[in-house]
Amino acid sequence: MDKISLFDKKLLQEAAVSDEQLNSFISRRLVGEPVAKIIGKKGFWKDDFIVSKDVLDPRPDSETLIEAVMEKFPDKNQTLRILDLGTGSGCLLLSLLGEYKNATGVGIDISEKALTIAKKNKGDKAAEFIRRDMRQDLSDLGQFDIMISNPPYISSNEIQTLERDVKDYDPLLALDGGADGLDFYRALAKQHLAPALFIEIGKNQETQIIPLFEQQGWHFVQSWKDLGGITRVLEFKN
Numbered sequence: 001m002d003k004i005s006l007f008d009k010k011l012l013q014e015a016a017v018s019d020e021q022l023n024s025f026i027s028r029r030l031v032g033e034p035v036a037k038i039i040g041k042k043g044f045w046k047d048d049f050i051v052s053k054d055v056l057d058p059r060p061d062s063e064t065l066i067e068a069v070m071e072k073f074p075d076k077n078q079t080l081r082i083l084d085l086g087t088g089s090g091c092l093l094l095s096l097l098g099e100y101k102n103a104t105g106v107g108i109d110i111s112e113k114a115l116t117i118a119k120k121n122k123g124d125k126a127a128e129f130i131r132r133d134m135r136q137d138l139s140d141l142g143q144f145d146i147m148i149s150n151p152p153y154i155s156s157n158e159i160q161t162l163e164r165d166v167k168d169y170d171p172l173l174a175l176d177g178g179a180d181g182l183d184f185y186r187a188l189a190k191q192h193l194a195p196a197l198f199i200e201i202g203k204n205q206e207t208q209i210i211p212l213f214e215q216q217g218w219h220f221v222q223s224w225k226d227l228g229g230i231t232r233v234l235e236f237k238n
């Protein structure tokens with residue numbers, strides 16, 4: 001990269017406490033480090049979230065999942081219990097808890113370092129973050145009203161072809177979905193912990209993912225597209 005955008009430069013200027021630090025930030029940006037990783041925060045939905053090298057930077061496309069849940073659960077006073085599998089920074093769960101003030105949630109992740117970030121983002125929200133593997137039996141967590149997940153969904157051999165700001169700066173654990181990218185959907189389909197499930201998916205994965213969930217007793221309800229017109233979120237019911 002030989003130039004940085006004016007918008008990125010403005011964010012770096014706002015975060016830098018000295019000219020020296022700004023120059024260091026600009027040098028890091030010029031070698032491809034994402035602005036969010038440099039300044040340690042990323043805006044998502046209605047909040048800024050702390051991020052680090054240990055969590056995926058929240059993506060605007062993932063806001064589609066928040067919109068989908070809000071469309072299907074219009075009563076914001078509902079006392080919902082929400083489970084977020086692969087919570088990372090906690091951006092999905094915490095954004096929903098910001099909308100549903102009477103709701104509570106559990107966010108699980110296999111990465112202790114990601115959970116440390118999620119706990120920093122928690123604020124006064126009624127969320128609990130715990131280390132669990134979404135491929136294991138989670139029935140001891142009890143029943144929920146809604147399950148949400150944005151699991152790793154890039155196929156292993158595709159990772160090296162990703163843009164540098166993703167493959168070099170987002171954790172591999174947040175990206176790698178196994179040989180065909182679908183390993184975590186196979187695991188999620190077996191988790192019957194709520195009557196409603198909303199998942200984020202990668203481009204063109206819906207034709208493979210829908211039958212995979214239906215084989216495990218889920219019924220496909222609806223899909224939502226992101227701002228780029230790509231099918232991004234699927235809803236299933238039990």
Ligand SMILES: C[S@@+](CC[C@H](N)C(=O)[O-])C[C@H]1O[C@@H](n2cnc3c(N)ncnc32)[C@H](O)[C@@H]1O
Nearest residue numbers: 086087088109110111133134150151152173174
């Ligand atoms: C694509 S990131 C999504 C993070 C966040 N929910 C978001 O939307 O920005 C996937 C997350 O799944 C976590 N993860 C990977 N393998 C896991 C597993 N076996 N069990 C639970 N979480 C896992 C990663 O650590 C990462 O935080």
